[in-house]
Amino acid sequence: MDTILVGAGVAGLSAGVNLARKGVQVAVIDELPPASGASYGNSGFLVADTAMPIALPGMYKKVPSWLLDPDGPLRVRPSYAAKAFPFLARWLWASRMQQVHKSNEAMRRIQNPVFQDWKALVAPQVYSSLIRETGQIYLWDGVGPFETRIEDLLRSKFDVKARELSQQEIKDTFPGITPTIGRAMLVPGNGHTINPGRLVQAVKDELIEAGGAILHERVQRLWPAADGGWSVMTTGSLRKCRRVVVAAGAWSARLLAPLGIHVPLESERGYHVILPNPSIKLAVPILHKTGYFGANSMEMGLRLAGTVEIAGLEAEPSPSRCEVLVKQAHKLFPGIKHDEPIFWMGHRPSLPDSVPVIGAVPGFKGLFTCFGHGHCGLTAGPTSARLLTEVMVGASDGADLQAYSISRFR
Structure with missing residues (x-):
């Protein structure tokens, strides 16, 4: 061989x-x-334009409140905390602005050609049936001003196209969405797949x-x-x-x-939930920036993906992390109906930078x-x-x- x-x-x-x-x-x-x-088991997002490192400046200030919130986006299991400490320390060190710029540039070089490289990998009929180049929409709860200075800086460095949506456009794009959404941004250069598997x-x-x-x-x-x-x-x-x-x-x-x-290398254990036969179908996938989760309509139903759990490769899954995603879906779309949720957990292979x-x-x-x-x-x-x-x-x-x-x- x-x-x-x-x-x-x-x-x-x-x-x-x-x-x-x-x-x-x-x-x-x-x-x-x-x-x-x-x-x-991923969200199905294809992020050609927004190559954002996970560790960003100032994030360390949010970590304590995340860890104390049972519905928060980050959980470190107490039994694994000592093993996780070296990774988390390097992760926080990688949030320095100098490193963020390096990571952003490196990530963009391998993310920006995503559509061309998928076209080269699979047959044309597979690409056209499974991949959508329709952008992604970012959502924020509450009322402004919304502080996204670092992300705005990284987008402007590569002239990433983004457009703010009006409140009426939010309602028209996502019928039934909660009125608590205060801001929405369309990033047309991103895309998604309707079935990553x-x-x-x-x-x-x-x-x-x-x-x-x-x-x-x-x-x-x-x-x-x-x-x-x-x-x-x-x-x-x-x-x-x-x-x-x-x-x-x-x-x-x-x-x-x-x-x-x-x-x-650490496993950022990620969870997803499939809501089969949902009453809501998204024309464009959502990245909820306040709730730290994504929502994407797929062939098998509405997939909600997100949260990070640091617990290593051996620990059993935490169903509560999936239950958080179900609650987030009902908070975002109060009238949503669906069949019994399907839970999943997998291991994201993550490096600090x-x-x-x-x-x-x-x-x-x-x-x-x-x-x-x-x-x-x-x-x-x-x-x-x-x-x-x-x-x-x-x-x-x-x-x-x-x-x-x-x-x-x-």
Whole structure:
């Protein structure tokens, strides 16, 4: 085998497709079926224009009130707090304005081409049926003035188009919305998908069509082989290859740690709720900036996604986090009707500066990474994979990937 890609999410599958189309023998290994994790359970937002890091200046002032509010957007489980502290400390350090500008620029480079790179990955009929380039609408509760100075600055730096909506436009766009919404902004350069799971499954189909393989095994360990290649021990076999791409999402750090490669990767456990057969259908998805959640009408119903829980990879889900999202939906649309909600929890692979690690690992010939996309994997995964595979096939010297190097953490 020439190349093994660990992880069947959007990043691993996209890299596999790009390599296979170049004639490279590839296998994607994951114990779960493709698009079973965060690549399935996300909000479906495609944020081409608004590349905002999660850590922003002044956010530290809000953290205590969030942690004390059972319905707040952030929860750190007490039993995990000591383990989470190093990540949270680095996250707060990344909120410095100098770092925010760096992160914003790096994120934008891999998010802005999202529509072109999705078009290159999947068939035209898949793209047209599942992806919408209709923008997103941001909402705020209450009455102004609304202080969004930093976000306004980052948008203006790249001339991101945005338009304020009048109160009448808000009512016309979202019939039945609560009158407590005081501000709305349309960002026309963003978009969404109506079924992220089915979209990523289409990438898997392209991989098979291009001659790649999918192996349903769990990778237990990887190490450099004596012949200069790599050994990959899985629950099914000991597999040999020339190169390895670690694209295992929130589990990536565990695979790299035995090699002495340590990355401050944390699972920002995200929750979503599907409201089946809702009485409300959104023509444009909503990002509720006050409530810190998104709402998107999908094929299976109205999906509400958001909140952050820091509790590691092993803790059981918290149904209360999903119940918060249901309450938020009823607060936003007081008259909404729907069938029994469906709950889900997954692991966002997050780094403190919101910038993924993409590219060759210095000091380890044949080892590459493509993980850490946090809240934006569906957006940035395809472009990240393209840039990585251009390096792997010799079409790029990798200079464009300096900002994403894993060496920034070493």
